[in-house]
Amino acid sequence: MPLDWKEVVAKYGAGYQVPTIRGGKFVNIVHVDDEAIHIASPIWSAKLHRKNLEAAVELIEADVISRDPGLFVEDYMLYVAHERASSVAHIFRDLGILDQTETFNIRC
Secondary structure (H helix, E strand, O other): OOOOHHHHHHHHOOOEEEEOOOOOOEEEEEEEOOOEEEEEOOOOEEEEEHHHHHHHHHHHHOOOOOOOHHHHHHHHHHHOOOOOHHHHHHHHHHHOOOOOOOOOOOOO
16 A cells, blocks of 8 residues: 555644654654655754655565565665665654564664
8 A cells, every 4th residue: 555645744744753662762753745754853854755755665565675664774775765764664663554563673
C-alpha cells in the first residue's frame, strides 16, 4: 500500500513528537506540507521529502528495503536518500510501516 500522505498530514501536520526507542528522546516534527515532513532539533532543521518517503515505501513493499528498523536505515541511505534516515525509521515505525521491534540499532 502506498504512503497515505493525507494520513501523514492528519497525524503530524500541526507538529508532533515521535518517540524514539531511546526513552525520553523524540523526533520533533515541526509541520508537514505537500512536499515534506519538516523536522528540527535545537541546533538543526531538515526536510524529509515526500517523494523520497513514498519511494521508500514502494521499495519496502517490493522487498528491496527491509521492514526491520535497524536494517532500514542503511537500505534507505543506499537506495533512496541521505536525509536523516534514522528519523525516517522512527517515523515509519510510528506509522506502522516498519516492524515494531524494540531492539534495533540506529543512531537517534
